[in-house]
Structures are given as C-alpha cells and as structure tokens.
Amino acid sequence: MYLGRVAGCVWATAKDPSLAGQRILIIQPVTPEFRDSGKPVLCADCTSAGAGEFVYWLRGKEASFPFLPQDVPIDTCVVGIIDSIHLKPAAKPAKKR
Amino acid sequence: MYLGRVAGCVWATAKDPSLAGQRILIIQPVTPEFRDSGKPVLCADCTSAGAGEFVYWLRGKEASFPFLPQDVPIDTCVVGIIDSIHLKPAAKPAKKR
Amino acid sequence: MYLGRVAGCVWATAKDPSLAGQRILIIQPVTPEFRDSGKPVLCADCTSAGAGEFVYWLRGKEASFPFLPQDVPIDTCVVGIIDSIHLKPAAKPAKKR
Amino acid sequence: MYLGRVAGCVWATAKDPSLAGQRILIIQPVTPEFRDSGKPVLCADCTSAGAGEFVYWLRGKEASFPFLPQDVPIDTCVVGIIDSIHLKPAAKPAKKR
Amino acid sequence: MYLGRVAGCVWATAKDPSLAGQRILIIQPVTPEFRDSGKPVLCADCTSAGAGEFVYWLRGKEASFPFLPQDVPIDTCVVGIIDSIHLKPAAKPAKKR
Numbered sequence: 001m002y003l004g005r006v007a008g009c010v011w012a013t014a015k016d017p018s019l020a021g022q023r024i025l026i027i028q029p030v031t032p033e034f035r036d037s038g039k040p041v042l043c044a045d046c047t048s049a050g051a052g053e054f055v056y057w058l059r060g061k062e063a064s065f066p067f068l069p070q071d072v073p074i075d076t077c078v079v080g081i082i083d084s085i086h087l088k089p090a091a092k093p094a095k096k097r
Numbered sequence: 098m099y100l101g102r103v104a105g106c107v108w109a110t111a112k113d114p115s116l117a118g119q120r121i122l123i124i125q126p127v128t129p130e131f132r133d134s135g136k137p138v139l140c141a142d143c144t145s146a147g148a149g150e151f152v153y154w155l156r157g158k159e160a161s162f163p164f165l166p167q168d169v170p171i172d173t174c175v176v177g178i179i180d181s182i183h184l185k186p187a188a189k190p191a192k193k194r
Numbered sequence: 195m196y197l198g199r200v201a202g203c204v205w206a207t208a209k210d211p212s213l214a215g216q217r218i219l220i221i222q223p224v225t226p227e228f229r230d231s232g233k234p235v236l237c238a239d240c241t242s243a244g245a246g247e248f249v250y251w252l253r254g255k256e257a258s259f260p261f262l263p264q265d266v267p268i269d270t271c272v273v274g275i276i277d278s279i280h281l282k283p284a285a286k287p288a289k290k291r
Numbered sequence: 292m293y294l295g296r297v298a299g300c301v302w303a304t305a306k307d308p309s310l311a312g313q314r315i316l317i318i319q320p321v322t323p324e325f326r327d328s329g330k331p332v333l334c335a336d337c338t339s340a341g342a343g344e345f346v347y348w349l350r351g352k353e354a355s356f357p358f359l360p361q362d363v364p365i366d367t368c369v370v371g372i373i374d375s376i377h378l379k380p381a382a383k384p385a386k387k388r
Numbered sequence: 389m390y391l392g393r394v395a396g397c398v399w400a401t402a403k404d405p406s407l408a409g410q411r412i413l414i415i416q417p418v419t420p421e422f423r424d425s426g427k428p429v430l431c432a433d434c435t436s437a438g439a440g441e442f443v444y445w446l447r448g449k450e451a452s453f454p455f456l457p458q459d460v461p462i463d464t465c466v467v468g469i470i471d472s473i474h475l476k477p478a479a480k481p482a483k484k485r
Contacts, residue, residue: 001315001332001333001334001335001365001366001367002332002333003301003331003333031330031331032298032299032317032331037330038330046307046364047305047306047307048305049305056301056303056315056333058364058365058366058367059366060350060351060352060366061352062351062352062354062355062362062363062364062365062366063364063366065309065355065362065363065364066307066309066364068362077364079306079307079310079364080301080303080305080306080307080310080315081303081304081305081306082301082302082303083302083303083304084301084302085299085300085301085302085317086299086300086301086302087298087299087317088297088298088299088342088343
C-alpha cells in the first residue's frame with residue numbers, strides 16, 4: 001500500500017456502468033514525512049476520505065476486493081485514513097556472510 | 098486509475114482472435130492539469146471515447162472486467178470520459194508523533 | 195498494452211515444463227513514432243510475429259489468457275501485429291472548474 | 292520479492308473493515324548490501340517483524356494469499372525475515388551467437 | 389519475462405509457512421547484451437539455476453503458477469535458464485499514415 005493525500009476528485013458521466021455512483025479521488029502520493037512525491041493517480045474510495053486527508057491506497061486487482069462480489073474495473077482504491085505515523089531511525093545493518 | 102488523452106489508434110489484422118472487433122486506442126497519460134506526462138500506452142475502450150478526449154483508464158487484470166465473462170488478453174482499458182476535475186490546495190500535514 | 199519491435203529471441207532448454215514449445219521473443223518497447231524507448235522484455239507470442247515486426251504486447255496475468263485453460267507461467271505476451279498507427283494532434287484542454 | 296527494512300508503522304482508525312487488526316508497516320526498500328534504495332511502501336505483515344529488521348516483501352494479489360480464504364484488500368506483504376544474504380561475484384557472460 | 393543473472397541467495401528462518409523449503413535467489417536484471425541493468429529482485433526458482441547463470445524470470449500472480457494448486461505468496465519466479473540469445477538488427481519503421 002502507499003501513502004497519499006486526497007488532492008481532488010473527478011467527474012465523469014460516460015463510464016463503465018459498474019462504476020456508477022463510485023467516487024473517483026485524485027490522490028497525490030506522499031512520503032512518510034508527508035511530502036508530495038511522484039505522479040497523482042485516480043482512486044476509488046471505500047473510506048469516505050475528505051479533501052486534504054492523508055490516506056493509504058493500494059494498486060491491483062486487490063483494489064476491487066472491497067466491492068466484491070461485483071467485479072468492478074478498478075485498479076486503485078483508498079482503504080484507510082491515516083491517524084498517525086511512527087518512524088523508527090535506521091537500524092544497524094544485519095550481518096552479511 | 099490514471100488520467101489520459103486519446104492520442105490516436107492502432108490497426109492490427111493479425112492478432113489474438115478474442116481481440117477481434119476491439120478498438121485499440123493510443124492513450125497519452127496526462128497530469129490533473131492536463132499536461133502530457135510519461136509514455137503513451139495502448140488501451141482497449143468501453144466508453145467510445147473520441148480523439149482528443151480526456152479519459153481515465155486502468156491497468157491490470159481489472160481492465161478485462163468490462164468484457165467478462167470473456168477472458169480477453171487486455172491489460173489496460175479506458176473506463177470513463179472526464180467531464181471536469183476539481184483540485185483542492187494541499188492541506189497542512191497531519192500530526193506526526 | 196504497449197508498442198514494441200521484435201528484436202530477437204531466446205533459447206532455453208531448462209525451463210518450467212509448461213513452457214515447452216513456447217517461443218520467447220525479445221521485444222524492444224517503442225514510441226508511437228516507432229523509436230526505441232525503455233528496456234527490452236521477453237514475451238511469449240500468440241501471433242507468429244517475425245523479426246523486426248512492430249507488435250503490441252501486454253503485461254500481467256492477462257498475458258496468459260491466450261493459453262487458457264492452461265495456467266502457463268507467462269507475464270508478457272505479444273497479442274497483435276501492427277498494420278498502421280493513426281496519431282491525432284493534441285486537443286485543447288477540457289474546462290477545469 | 293524485494294528486500295526491505297522495517298522503518299515504522301501506520302495507525303488508521305477509519306479503514307476497510309477487512310483490515311481490522313492488521314498491522315501496517317512502513318518498509319524502506321534496500322539493496323542486497325542493505326543500503327536504502329527507492330521509496331517506502333506500506334506493507335501488511337505475516338511474520339511479526341520488528342522495527343529495524345530486514346525482511347522480504349512482495350507486491351500484487353499474491354500478497355493477500357497468507358490471508359486466504361479471506362479476500363483482504365492488501366497488495367504488499369512482508370513474508371520473511373532475513374537471516375543472512377550470500378552474494379556471488381558476477382560470472383563471465385554466456386556465449387552470444 | 390525479464391533476463392537476469394543469479395547473483396546470490398537469501399536465508400530466512402521466520403517466514404510464511406507456505407514458503408518452507410523454497411529457495412529464494414537474488415536476481416540481477418541484465419540487458420540482452422548481458423550487462424547489469426536495474427535493481428536486484430528476490431525470486432523463487434523452479435529451474436534449479438546455479439550462481440552466475442543467466443535466466444529469465446517473471447513477475448506477478450503468474451509467478452506462483454509453477455506451484456499450483458498451492459497458493460504460495462510469491463510474485464517473482466525464475467522459469468528458464470538461458471542457452472543463447474539471438475539479436476536481430478533494428479528493422480525499418482512501418483508505414484505511418
């Protein structure tokens with residue numbers, strides 16, 4: 001899964017019928033320090049995330065699991081809203097033999 | 098899903114039989130500000146998008162869902178035509194503990 | 195799907211048994227202007243494409259659909275030979291509200 | 292699969308119900324020499340890996356296999372904790388005909 | 389599929405139970421000219437490839453097909469050992485209309 005920020009949304013009238021009623025968010029990927037990083041993607045949403053919220057989203061067939069048993073043509077989906085992030089400093093490398 | 102612009106199409110006579118009658122569009126990925134960004138891909142289409150239209154498309158097995166129950170060898174598909182895009186300014190970072 | 199040029203092929207004796215008799219092509223990805231772009235990949239083939247021909251290929255589980263009901267370990271497959279490409283000039287951006 | 296270091300974790304209250312009770316780790320990809328390389332990802336975990344440990348993780352639908360028969364919306368998962376890595380020097384190229 | 393060189397292997401005691409007895413190789417991707425290119429990945433193996441050998445490997449759910457009917461959490465797998473590579477010079481571009 002990846003960290004992201006809800007940066008906006010997309011309106012579309014002509015679309016695959018199984019996408020009717022589905023919100024499509026614009027997600028800007030961010031680093032664990034909440035800095036923008038990389039290209040925006042469009043995601044479906046199963047968390048009711050609002051504009052500006054930090055979320056995590058996933059990519060691939062799994063992104064359509066929250067909509068099972070329907071097979072919706074979705075390859076990215078927001079699945080959680082971030083409360084907080086805990087970062088640990090880098091550990092010393094493992095022994096290499 | 099990703100934003101894109103319909104940049105053209107491809108003709109192919111010799112192809113997998115299950116692709117017969119399938120339009121193959123050339124999609125140029127674009128940013129939410131509608132600027133070209135990245136390499137073009139070839140997409141199937143289930144929206145009848147025309148040349149120059151802005152669309153969203155997806156990648157992966159999900160791209161073949163609009164053609165179920167047939168298992169067509171397609172890994173990218175246009176699933177919606179963009180009416181408009183609403184962008185929100187970046188919010189202030191969430192608390193990091 | 196992606197555009198590519200058949201750049202060669204690969205011989206392998208030791209391989210997964212389900213790949214026996216399968217041609218493995220070296221595909222050089224190309225732009226819609228037929229210029230080389232990016233790293234070569236190895237693809238299975240269901241079109242009998244010859245050396246130097248321009249083709250389109252796909253990536254992912256869908257790449258094994260032409261070989262159903264067998265589950266062959268293939269993640270890229272040539273599915274069509276390009277006859278011609280029609281490119282449209284970039285359209286004016288959609289209204290952004 | 293990819294090498295990574297457990298760099299932290301993420302708290303989320305609002306999320307897809309099937310993710311309840313699931314730890315979400317921040318994984319920093321590393322090279323075989325244990326140097327950071329590339330962008331962090333969020334991974335589920337089926338190994339109880341601790342902060343700073345070196346692990347290997349995978350991407351895609353397979354990442355949800357450890358949670359079968361449940362179809363959890365997960366696309367990355369830590370599946371092993373590294374004990375040690377053995378690197379061989381580069382061999383001389385195979386004959387090219 | 390992709391070309392690679394067997395660059396080493398990984399030991400892991402704590403791992404998903406379905407990975408028990410599975411060799412995990414470090415694969416360095418290479419070009420068709422056998423030069424290193426890109427970041428190493430960890431692959432399962434169904435060919436008994438040895439250190440320094442040139443192989444081809446694949447990515448995605450298909451990588452777990454050689455282990456069917458078991459659903460092992462594997463997303464990359466070596467499926468063939470390269471005997472030789474035949475490269476053709478670039479052909480002249482197809483007609484563009």
